[in-house]
Amino acid sequence: MDEYLGEEALRxxxxxxxxxxxxxxxxxxxxxxxxGIIWILDYPESELQGGGLPRLHKKDP
Incomplete structure (x- = not known):
């Protein structure tokens, strides 16, 4: 999988x-x-209270 959301992303x-x-x-x-895969943990809905759900995704090559 190339992307994980919420608690799964943090784990x-x-x-x-x-x-x-x-x-x-x-x-x-x-x-x-x-x-060697690079991953990015970000908060794409950071405008939401608490920053929204975390997302862990593979970095674009």
Whole structure:
């Protein structure tokens, strides 16, 4: 799967290695050290109270 939402996104992010944080965009970049795949944890509905649901998705190549 290329995208996870909500609690599933947060659970999957826990096993990844954090690379950098972009505080302006509410986004965190992770890498899966087993596969080298880069993942982004962001909050695409950040205008909602509490920031909306977190989303973890593969970074575009």
């Amino acid at each position: 999957r992010a826990e096993v990844l290695t954090k690379v950098r944080v972009d505080v302006d965009c509410w986004a965190t970049e992770f890498v899966d050290t087993d596969t």
